[in-house]
Amino acid sequence: MKLVSYDRGHVGVVTDRGVVDITDLSGIAADFWPPVGMVRLIAEFEANRARIAEAVASRQAKPLSSVRLDAPVRWPNKVIAFPANYSAHIDEMKGVGTGVISKFKASGQGFFLKANSSLSGVADGIVLPPIAGREIHHECELGIIVGRRGRGIGRAQAKDYIFGFTCLLDMVVRGAEERVMRKSYDTFCPTGPWIVTADEIADMERISMSLTVNGEPRQSASTRDLIVDIPEMIAMSSAVMTLEPGDVIATGTPAGVGPVKEGDVVEIVIDGVGSMKLPVTRGRVGDHSVWDTAKAGLAV
Ligand code: MN
Numbered sequence: 155m156k157l158v159s160y161d162r163g164h165v166g167v168v169t170d171r172g173v174v175d176i177t178d179l180s181g182i183a184a185d186f187w188p189p190v191g192m193v194r195l196i197a198e199f200e201a202n203r204a205r206i207a208e209a210v211a212s213r214q215a216k217p218l219s220s221v222r223l224d225a226p227v228r229w230p231n232k233v234i235a236f237p238a239n240y241s242a243h244i245d246e247m248k249g250v251g252t253g254v255i256s257k258f259k260a261s262g263q264g265f266f267l268k269a270n271s272s273l274s275g276v277a278d279g280i281v282l283p284p285i286a287g288r289e290i291h292h293e294c295e296l297g298i299i300v301g302r303r304g305r306g307i308g309r310a311q312a313k314d315y316i317f318g319f320t321c322l323l324d325m326v327v328r329g330a331e332e333r334v335m336r337k338s339y340d341t342f343c344p345t346g347p348w349i350v351t352a353d354e355i356a357d358m359e360r361i362s363m364s365l366t367v368n369g370e371p372r373q374s375a376s377t378r379d380l381i382v383d384i385p386e387m388i389a390m391s392s393a394v395m396t397l398e399p400g401d402v403i404a405t406g407t408p409a410g411v412g413p414v415k416e417g418d419v420v421e422i423v424i425d426g427v428g429s430m431k432l433p434v435t436r437g438r439v440g441d442h443s444v445w446d447t448a449k450a451g452l453a454v
Contacts, residue, residue, distance in 0.1 A: 239406025283440025297322030375408030
């Protein structure tokens with residue numbers, strides 16, 4: 155099943171006929187604030203499965219092209235993110251073509267958090283802050299959507315806690331300032347276009363993904379090459395914090411990260427999950443003197 159958040163507050167199922175509105179099954183109205191309809195729908199998904207199926211079978215659909223797609227989960231409890239997390243296999247590097255190769259390798263450094271407010275949908279694009287002299291990079295990542303509350307989850311049980319997957323970009327201002335700040339501008343965590351439920355993914359350890367900028371290949375990888383694999387991400391994060399339904403996990407990026415600029419179009423494609431084409435624009439808000447002194451050193 156493909157689930158979407160759309161038109162600022164609606165949740166729906168994407169079918170061959172278009173989007174079927176199931177906002178009422180989330181238990182809150184479309185104009186309810188905070189926008190937690192998808193979180194509630196995920197939390198109560200099993201209990202509501204029959205009613206959702208009935209709604210899909212009996213209700214009218216709107217064309218997907220007629221709705222505005224928001225971040226699938228707009229108000230999660232948290233966005234967990236793993237740093238660069240792929241072995242840079244020679245095969246993966248073929249066709250990268252930009253000469254931009256990540257200097258970063260995942261290791262035993264754990265995970266970090268991005269601000270929930272950086273989440274955006276495909277309709278929002280990527281809005282760069284007007285910072286001079288800094289590179290802002292794309293990181294192509296598979297997003298995991300947590301399905302159940304849990305703490306201290308073992309590897310063997312980890313997959314039971316995964317609700318589904320989404321395309322995710324972890325955008326970042328390169329530099330040595332605090333990582334949370336560099337990765338938390340509004341629109342720096344595009345997700346979508348929908349959540350694909352885990353039952354539709356035949357093998358989550360063989361998910362291929364790629365990213366292009368203006369059609370030029372930049373990143374390409376498969377989850378088979380993850381250093382910290384998906385069960386271990388669930389185990390590690392839940393060792394520290396209680397995972398909640400709707401939590402988003404950015405699974406880390408492969409080699410090939412590189413800068414984006416105003417006017418670019420970034421496209422992420424994840425096999426079996428979906429794709430998003432994101433125009434890059436430059437906003438007027440976002441500069442601050444904190445960026446004036448470029449500090450030495452590299453950080454993820
Ligand atoms: Mn990342």
